[in-house]
Amino acid sequence: MTYPPLFTLDLEGVFTPEIWITVAERSGIPELRRTTRDEPDYDKLMRYRLDLLRRHGLTLHHIRQVIAGMDLLPGACDFLRWLQERGPVIILSDTFYEFATPLLAKLGYPTLFCNSLRTDSAGLITDYILRLPDGKRQAVRALKDIHFRVIAIGDSYNDITMLLEADHGILFRPPPNVMADYPQLPVTTGYPDLQKHIQSLL
Amino acid sequence: MTYPPLFTLDLEGVFTPEIWITVAERSGIPELRRTTRDEPDYDKLMRYRLDLLRRHGLTLHHIRQVIAGMDLLPGACDFLRWLQERGPVIILSDTFYEFATPLLAKLGYPTLFCNSLRTDSAGLITDYILRLPDGKRQAVRALKDIHFRVIAIGDSYNDITMLLEADHGILFRPPPNVMADYPQLPVTTGYPDLQKHIQSLL
Numbered sequence: 198m199t200y201p202p203l204f205t206l207d208l209e210g211v212f213t214p215e216i217w218i219t220v221a222e223r224s225g226i227p228e229l230r231r232t233t234r235d236e237p238d239y240d241k242l243m244r245y246r247l248d249l250l251r252r253h254g255l256t257l258h259h260i261r262q263v264i265a266g267m268d269l270l271p272g273a274c275d276f277l278r279w280l281q282e283r284g285p286v287i288i289l290s291d292t293f294y295e296f297a298t299p300l301l302a303k304l305g306y307p308t309l310f311c312n313s314l315r316t317d318s319a320g321l322i323t324d325y326i327l328r329l330p331d332g333k334r335q336a337v338r339a340l341k342d343i344h345f346r347v348i349a350i351g352d353s354y355n356d357i358t359m360l361l362e363a364d365h366g367i368l369f370r371p372p373p374n375v376m377a378d379y380p381q382l383p384v385t386t387g388y389p390d391l392q393k394h395i396q397s398l399l
Numbered sequence: 400m401t402y403p404p405l406f407t408l409d410l411e412g413v414f415t416p417e418i419w420i421t422v423a424e425r426s427g428i429p430e431l432r433r434t435t436r437d438e439p440d441y442d443k444l445m446r447y448r449l450d451l452l453r454r455h456g457l458t459l460h461h462i463r464q465v466i467a468g469m470d471l472l473p474g475a476c477d478f479l480r481w482l483q484e485r486g487p488v489i490i491l492s493d494t495f496y497e498f499a500t501p502l503l504a505k506l507g508y509p510t511l512f513c514n515s516l517r518t519d520s521a522g523l524i525t526d527y528i529l530r531l532p533d534g535k536r537q538a539v540r541a542l543k544d545i546h547f548r549v550i551a552i553g554d555s556y557n558d559i560t561m562l563l564e565a566d567h568g569i570l571f572r573p574p575p576n577v578m579a580d581y582p583q584l585p586v587t588t589g590y591p592d593l594q595k596h597i598q599s600l601l
Binding site: 201282285286298313326329345 | 402403480483484486487488489496500503507508509510511512514515528530531534537538541542544545546547
């Protein structure tokens with residue numbers, strides 16, 4: 198064997214349900230169901246979300262309570278462990294450390310690169326901080342620069358530049374519009390299928 | 400808060416005992432006790448080690464058995480978990496995936512960047528593969544390029560370029576010669592001390 202590949206993966210849709218959709222359901226604000234699957238412009242989507250939260254008086258504390266009650270996708274922990282036995286794993290997400298902590302604990306604290314939030318004294322979210330624009334792709338590029346062969350896995354529009362930058366990009370349970378827009382990316386439908394595909398690349 | 404820092408740490412001396420010293424003791428080959436603490440030229444040290452293993456007929460399988468019997472440093476798991484709750488963690492080591500797997504399992508599979516080995520049909524180690532030269536420093540540089548503030552922790556000569564490249568480099572239980580050669584680096588003597596120092600940087 199030579200050195201193993203490095204795996205980068207999206208968090209929501211790969212290991213956990215979509216955070217914003219869960220928050221929408223538990224808070225009774227259906228407009229929060231919009232995700233990057235629907236709106237590819239991330240900043241536009243975030244301004245829309247923060248505005249909704251503010252208008253409904255939903256604090257970070259409240260949202261963290263909702264997230265703490267979320268379950269991982271069935272089989273997520275076993276799949277992550279399987280992957281970690283085969284090479285270094287980094288989760289690349291557009292979510293926020295302030296949201297992700299309860300989910301990371303359930304996954305055994307894998308390495309996560311994501312963004313952060315700003316709150317005011319009342320606990321309302323006032324802004325979000327992107328570590329850098331197009332962060333998922335930039336992370337893959339940086340990892341390739343230090344000679345890793347990168348296998349990337351994601352499900353949504355915000356994963357596409359990461360999947361195209363990686364040595365191997367794999368779609369996992371993508372919605373039909375993402376699949377249709379990127380026919381060059383292989384599609385997997387569940388963990389066994391994804392594991393089989395990854396195994397063929399090792 | 401803005402986004403959290405990223406932590407890079409050495410494996411041996413920070414989370415585990417020195418692998419080669421343990422192998423030397425359990426195999427009765429005292430010449431294997433030489434480490435990067437004694438010999439800063441890594442390639443020279445590795446050629447010396449592989450030659451010794453070959454002359455004594457020690458296979459990779461045998462060495463992995465020795466490593467599987469090693470304990471982590473007392474408190475290592477709790478310290479790692481404490482760190483993982485505060486930001487992404489990447490372990491940067493000059494060891495080999497083939498050696499590290501049993502230790503990674505005991506640590507809950509943190510993300511590890513390291514090197515690999517080549518073996519022959521008899522299971523003897525014939526060569527080692529560096530992913531890239533000066534890999535620890537290059538990794539820190541790549542992580543800074545994607546806008547992380549990097550806090551690096553190590554104990555030995557092979558950590559120095561990583562510690563100097565990081566935004567904050569911290570020595571952990573270094574030998575006297577390393578301390579004397581790099582007086583500009585802060586020195587910590589145990590996990591509580593190290594945690595206190597890290598806390599002051601958050």
